[in-house]
Amino acid sequence: MSAPARRPVAVVSFAQARNVRREASRNEVELLMPVVSEVFAAIGASKDDMGFICSGSTDYLVGGPFSFVTALDAVGVWPPRAESHVEMDGAFALYEAWVLMQEGAIDAALVYSFGRSSPGDVTEILALQLDPYVTAPLWPSPVALAALQAQALIDAGEATEEELAEVAARNRSAARANPNAQVVSDASPEELLADEYVVAPLRRHALPPITDGAAAIVLAAGEKAREWRERPAWITGIDHRIETHALGCRDLTRSPSTALAAERAGLFEGPPVDLAEVHAPFAHQELIVRRALELGDAVTVNPSGGALAANPVMSAGLIRIGEAAARIWAAESERAVAHATSGPCLQQNLVCVLDASDGAVVGGGA
Amino acid sequence: MSGAEAGTQPVTVLETPIHLDYVFTPGIAQSIFLRGLARGVFLGQRCPTCGKVYIPSRGSCPVDGVATDEVVELPDTGIVTTYCVVNVPFAGQAVEIPYTCAQVLLDGANISFMGLIQEVPADQVRMGMRVEAVWVPPDELGPSLASVKYFRPTGEPDALYESYEEYL
Amino acid sequence: MAERCAVVGVGQTLLRSKRDDVSIPGLVREAAKAALADAGVGWDDIDAVVIGKAPDMFEGTMMPELSLAPALGAVGKPMFRVHTAGSVGGSTALVAAHLVAAGIHERVLTVAYEKQSDSDAMWALSVPQPFSAPLLAGAGGYFAPHIRAYMRRSGAPEHIGRIVAVKDRLNALKNPYAHLHLPDIDLKMVEESVMLWDPLRYLEACPSSDGAAAMVLASEGALGSPAFPPAWVHGMAMRSEPTMFAGRDQVSPRAGRECVADVFGQAGVTRPREQIDVAEVYVPFSWYEPMWLENLGFAEPGEGWKLTESGATAMDGDIPWNCSGGVLSSNPIGASGMLRFLEAAMQVRGQAGEHQIDGARLALGHAYGGGSQFFAMWVVGAAKP
Numbered sequence: 001m002s003a004p005a006r007r008p009v010a011v012v013s014f015a016q017a018r019n020v021r022r023e024a025s026r027n028e029v030e031l032l033m034p035v036v037s038e039v040f041a042a043i044g045a046s047k048d049d050m051g052f053i054c055s056g057s058t059d060y061l062v063g064g065p066f067s068f069v070t071a072l073d074a075v076g077v078w079p080p081r082a083e084s085h086v087e088m089d090g091a092f093a094l095y096e097a098w099v100l101m102q103e104g105a106i107d108a109a110l111v112y113s114f115g116r117s118s119p120g121d122v123t124e125i126l127a128l129q130l131d132p133y134v135t136a137p138l139w140p141s142p143v144a145l146a147a148l149q150a151q152a153l154i155d156a157g158e159a160t161e162e163e164l165a166e167v168a169a170r171n172r173s174a175a176r177a178n179p180n181a182q183v184v185s186d187a188s189p190e191e192l193l194a195d196e197y198v199v200a201p202l203r204r205h206a207l208p209p210i211t212d213g214a215a216a217i218v219l220a221a222g223e224k225a226r227e228w229r230e231r232p233a234w235i236t237g238i239d240h241r242i243e244t245h246a247l248g249c250r251d252l253t254r255s256p257s258t259a260l261a262a263e264r265a266g267l268f269e270g271p272p273v274d275l276a277e278v279h280a281p282f283a284h285q286e287l288i289v290r291r292a293l294e295l296g297d298a299v300t301v302n303p304s305g306g307a308l309a310a311n312p313v314m315s316a317g318l319i320r321i322g323e324a325a326a327r328i329w330a331a332e333s334e335r336a337v338a339h340a341t342s343g344p345c346l347q348q349n350l351v352c353v354l355d356a357s358d359g360a361v362v363g364g365g366a
Numbered sequence: 367m368s369g370a371e372a373g374t375q376p377v378t379v380l381e382t383p384i385h386l387d388y389v390f391t392p393g394i395a396q397s398i399f400l401r402g403l404a405r406g407v408f409l410g411q412r413c414p415t416c417g418k419v420y421i422p423s424r425g426s427c428p429v430d431g432v433a434t435d436e437v438v439e440l441p442d443t444g445i446v447t448t449y450c451v452v453n454v455p456f457a458g459q460a461v462e463i464p465y466t467c468a469q470v471l472l473d474g475a476n477i478s479f480m481g482l483i484q485e486v487p488a489d490q491v492r493m494g495m496r497v498e499a500v501w502v503p504p505d506e507l508g509p510s511l512a513s514v515k516y517f518r519p520t521g522e523p524d525a526l527y528e529s530y531e532e533y534l
Numbered sequence: 535m536a537e538r539c540a541v542v543g544v545g546q547t548l549l550r551s552k553r554d555d556v557s558i559p560g561l562v563r564e565a566a567k568a569a570l571a572d573a574g575v576g577w578d579d580i581d582a583v584v585i586g587k588a589p590d591m592f593e594g595t596m597m598p599e600l601s602l603a604p605a606l607g608a609v610g611k612p613m614f615r616v617h618t619a620g621s622v623g624g625s626t627a628l629v630a631a632h633l634v635a636a637g638i639h640e641r642v643l644t645v646a647y648e649k650q651s652d653s654d655a656m657w658a659l660s661v662p663q664p665f666s667a668p669l670l671a672g673a674g675g676y677f678a679p680h681i682r683a684y685m686r687r688s689g690a691p692e693h694i695g696r697i698v699a700v701k702d703r704l705n706a707l708k709n710p711y712a713h714l715h716l717p718d719i720d721l722k723m724v725e726e727s728v729m730l731w732d733p734l735r736y737l738e739a740c741p742s743s744d745g746a747a748a749m750v751l752a753s754e755g756a757l758g759s760p761a762f763p764p765a766w767v768h769g770m771a772m773r774s775e776p777t778m779f780a781g782r783d784q785v786s787p788r789a790g791r792e793c794v795a796d797v798f799g800q801a802g803v804t805r806p807r808e809q810i811d812v813a814e815v816y817v818p819f820s821w822y823e824p825m826w827l828e829n830l831g832f833a834e835p836g837e838g839w840k841l842t843e844s845g846a847t848a849m850d851g852d853i854p855w856n857c858s859g860g861v862l863s864s865n866p867i868g869a870s871g872m873l874r875f876l877e878a879a880m881q882v883r884g885q886a887g888e889h890q891i892d893g894a895r896l897a898l899g900h901a902y903g904g905g906s907q908f909f910a911m912w913v914v915g916a917a918k919p
Contacts, residue, residue, distance in 0.1 A: 027393030030425045033433060047431060053774075060596045063388035065589035066619055069904050073424055073776055076431025080789035083774035083908075084625055087590065087597055087617040096614070096629060102636035103536040119388040128384070128596035133557060136595070137382045242613040245601045260610065343600040348613065378554040384594050418780035428776035448686075450678030451732030464732070467675050476780030488732070493686055527686070532781045534683035 008358035010225040010232030013218035014322030015039040019182040019310035022118040023212040032074035039216040043228040051106030053083040056090035056113040090318030091340035114214035115314035147199040149252040150284040165189035167283040168205040175305025182310040206283035213312025233325035234358040237265030240350035258292035261351040275333040277320035395425030400509035408440040418476040442499035444472035485518035494524040539634040540764035541879040543573025543750035549713040549864035552651040553744035559605035565746035573750035577607035581639035586616040586626025586646040587868030593652040620903025623871025624910030640756035646872035647746035678731035681821040690839035695820035696724040706859025708888035713743045713864035738820035745866035765879035765914040769800030777905045790829040793909040801913035813898040814874040857889040871901025
């Protein structure tokens with residue numbers, strides 16, 4: 001099904017903090033401020049050019065309510081701005097900004113996200129995402145849940161532990177070229193298989209690192225985009241879908257919400273993508289998402305190293321969009337897909353198709 | 367209640383205690399402020415763009431969105447811009463009610479912060495009243511706002527309303 | 535270009551201090567089902583769900599939209615979670631309306647809730663942080679000094695707050711969903727209630743409630759056959775400003791003034807007191823009525839209290855405010871803003887029952903949050919814009 005034509009909106013600037021295990025001296029505002037400065041400086045823009053500001057973060061990472069409120073000081077929202085916040089990954093904040101820009105009144109928007117996973121125990125904290133009546137009181141760790149999914153994939157004959165090691169090896173080796181990456185490695189899959197299990201069948205290498213980070217993107221429409229970026233990364237389609245929460249009701253070896261979002265975003269129409277940035281915190285999840293996105297072997301996957309090289313919670317999805325866009329600016333890609341996920345075992349997924357050409361913009365919709 | 371009866375009763379309350387520990391990072395700017403408190407002085411920061419002095423500074427000027435890196439030492443005197451009298455008991459309360467909670471604007475600062483007013487009956491606190499900080503004894507000073515015991519009136523004439531109107 | 539957007543269904547739960555008869559999924563579903571029934575549509579007719587609530591710590595669940603997806607029929611659909619502090623109920627409705635206005639979806643379900651009794655809201659709002667002073671003021675202590683500043687600035691006499699406290703509670707008696715039903719309320723009762731944060735008395739502050747609100751928003755081509763005529767969105771806007779900065783006007787924040795100028799500009803409102811028939815405005819403490827009357831341009835600076843004193847904002851006045859009883863009568867925090875938006879829509883649809891203003895054609899819905907720094911507003915009308 002083809003969705004109606006959309007207003008061409010492009011990713012024109014992207015900045016991120018250097019991803020680290022623990023940002024010990026700076027608070028969230030201090031982490032974010034240079035990122036926001038950089039995302040403007042890169043294109044010679046300022047906050048005064050922004051018709052809308054939207055951010056993504058979650059209070060439980062910080063351990064206090066309204067963490068997004070003080071983060072606003074990193075931008076300086078004065079005079080007052082049209083501004084909003086989602087308790088979701090920054091990729092969803094980008095979606096909200098894209099929606100508003102479709103109405104035609106806003107030509108540029110700032111999107112940012114931040115999250116420090118180091119202040120608390122992120123494996124405990126993420127358990128609070130689960131159903132509060134029957135699942136969360138058991139405090140299952142996200143690693144255990146991911147391991148259930150990985151085991152289901154292996155049992156279905158659709159992955160092997162060797163393949164998980166290959167995914168990890170490729171991502172962390174690609175991360176060598178990413179100055180912001182946290183975990184880089186030249187270890188071969190065979191070497192990685194010597195890792196011990198954290199929760200079988202997941203070995204150490206199949207897990208994401210714990211990361212403190214922040215990221216920002218500027219979106220611009222039409223001529224404004226061309227003014228700021230010679231070769232803008234046009235969003236030709238963007239959509240997100242959610243699945244049921246009950247793990248027992250899902251086929252964990254598949255990601256139907258990713259596939260549906262991809263279809264609605266127009267991924268399967270037009271020329272195939274040559275590059276993908278996939279938000280797969282656990283190695284086996286990349287295999288599931290690749291299949292849902294129908295990525296062929298010719299597609300370059302996660303040249304940034306993906307979430308296995310750095311996983312700043314609430315920013316890792318937005319960073320996938322920024323990394324994919326940067327390849328289009330650099331003419332390393334003609335058409336790319338970026339993916340963001342949220343919730344246990346890929347429950348909720350967003351797909352964003354980026355193109356060097358602003359032709360046929362589709363996406364979203366019933 | 368028998369097992370059979372219990373099976374027919376709806377569960378209306380489920381207690382799920384949540385205990386999470388966090389390592390709190392005040393940040394570079396707030397650390398300067400807190401280390402000042404440990405010495406018994408107020409350290410603010412000035413915005414390089416608008417020149418306003420923030421205390422405590424969170425590291426950026428909320429108006430200009432730029433780093434505030436010039437440190438400014440402020441006196442421990444100021445005025446009450448506005449206040450309320452707290453008469454409601456709640457968990458975590460450190461002072462006996464009723465007590466006065468005021469917005470205190472230190473001399474030379476461009477932002478007020480909340481402080482406790484003592485050594486004066488609650489009904490005699492006024493907007494514009496001159497106050498000074500009373501610190502805990504030197505050996506109890508630490509990198510915390512708890513180093514300021516409270517503020518008390520200096521006895522000087524009240525500030526004119528016009529002088530602090532813009533801080534309300 | 536933006537598409538027209540209308541409210542075709544509204545639903546709210548009974549707002550009570552403790553809804554222990556339902557779980558959180560049960561609570562949001564109660565509101566959502568009522569909205570669907572009012573719109574005359576089923577779960578399958580909904581393209582996307584937009585949900586909002588105040589801090590996750592209120593219920594001790596993180597990003598609860600994940601576990602609420604099945605209860606709201608969102609499986610296989612886009613599900614979106616908004617959080618903008620106290621204004622969240624309003625901004626959530628606006629995000630949903632933009633999905634329709636931008637032509638992304640034809641019919642969107644939007645829901646906001648709070649189940650405050652599930653935990654201690656006071657605790658959730660004031661997690662002790664190291665290096666801070668011991669907790670000084672509590673929740674109302676943040677706003678009481680600004681109320682005092684307003685009284686000083688405007689010269690308003692101290693009984694004005696009590697007038698609002700009585701008026702909104704009398705209005706609540708006409709709203710079966712409202713949390714507080716105080717049939718004996720009068721000025722004396724308010725005056726004799728305990729002083730919490732001088733100058734603010736107990737009965738001048740909002741309660742803590744459990745509850746949810748929901749609306750079905752539709753494009754012009756997907757109105758269907760709702761039980762009442764659609765409430766058309768004539769204008770919508772959000773504005774934010776920093777919590778604190780040198781010279782900030784916390785009594786009449788500029789973000790509020792600019793937000794209302796934007797929303798009235800879109801709706802063609804130049805003389806609000808004459809053109810707006812009824813307003814649902816976020817008034818959690820009595821004094822915020824005269825303060826917002828000025829901030830929203832219904833009165834000149836310093837004159838808002840005179841409008842309140844004259845009875846203009848009562849149900850039989852020329853600009854009735856908070857006929858539902860408002861936040862002073864029911865405050866499920868995350869839903870409170872959406873209830874303002876929803877009640878405004880109910881008025882222009884003519885479905886407000888006993889608290890209906892006859893012939894209401896144009897209404898303002900307003901929400902604010904944080905330290906009076908986040909604003910969300912819409913203007914809805916009976917006529918197509």
